[in-house]
Amino acid sequence: MLNEAIDFIKLYYSETERSEEELVRRLVEVENDIQDNGYYEHTIDELRFGAQVGWRNSNKCIGRLFWQTLQVLDKRELTSEHDIFQGLLEHIDFATNSGRIRPTITIFSQRNVRVWNHQLIRYAGYETANGVVGDPDSVEFTKKCEQLGWQGKGGRFDVLPLVIQIGEREPQVFDIPAEYILEVPIRHPEFEWFKELGLKWYAVPMISNMKLEVGGITYAAAPFNGWYMGTEIGSRNLADDYRYNMLPTIAEKMGLNTSSNSSLWKDRALVELNAAVLYSYKEDEVSIVDHHTAAQQFKRFESNEQTAGRDVTGNWTWLIPPLSPATTHIFHKPYDDERKTPNYFYQKAPY
């Protein structure tokens, strides 16, 4: 921990242009804390810098242009499941902001808090005699919630409860009040029949199962959100045949020839589904970005980093969008997938 701590404090003091004396004073304090108690605490400023640089270092993220705008809610002092639940509701409300989404991270005590959810708001999945109802990606977690006493309604879009665990205690289950959940019904700018599909999606993606690593300290409960890129919903969540699998239905309704691949019926349905998602979020004034704009913003990020004298690292296979990837500059160049810290990482599931 000592080496990571020293490297992080040096990075922080150099990038925030603090004096040599201030740096030395903080290094001595941190080294003493680690020697005496095997641990040290980040100041709120160090924590904010660590969370923002962690985003800047996220190789799979196309949205990094705005890394310095990340809002940080410091909830390290909370110690009860109930207080942490209230902290998560505060995050949802602050981040949602009635649709003008604010990229936000809430940091809970690094010691022993875990949020079991993949995202703070996500739909349940139920295995039934004739197939899965809801989100197939949620089937396992939905079963876990039901084992813990939660009762789902068995619908296509049931919002899962928050599951909070402290240490080895029994995890606590909390339903999110409906007024905290902003959703967008999906309709199409030209196809009147589209709304009859009964599709909707939640406004804010809030990842709650990754850990934030800063200067040798691991924050295992640090949910963060941005806004969606339209393809995540239109090309994956509603399109994958192992998610909501909507392409065949949409193609039928469009009157396309679904019996031959070469009619490109899947591609035509995909484009219309993505157009519908972007149209619906914009009409409801919920933040969203299309993949072309997102790629242009990423290009600006790359040039900003160049100017700052930093090498951009990235994961090409995740940075290219799943719709029309070769229409973006990202597709046509390589990226170095070197892992830097601070950063966000996967961690062992708590169940």
Ligand code: HEM
């Ligand atoms: C502000 C708008 C943002 C947009 C549009 C955006 C976009 C994306 C997209 C499209 C992905 C790929 C997701 C997937 O394919 O499943 C991604 C990945 C990622 N983003 Fe961003 N992002 C944003 C903000 C953020 C913020 C605020 C953070 C953290 C503070 C962040 C950290 C990450 C990380 C760690 C990944 C990789 C996740 C994984 O490995 O599964 N992003 N982002």
Ligand SMILES: N=C(Nc1cccc(CNC[C@@H]2CCCN2)c1)c1cccs1
């Ligand atoms: N727009 C977003 N999308 C996003 C970011 C990170 C991770 C994820 C979820 N990725 C996992 C899914 C499920 C399998 C493949 N993709 C989505 C954001 C979520 C939180 C901040 S930005």
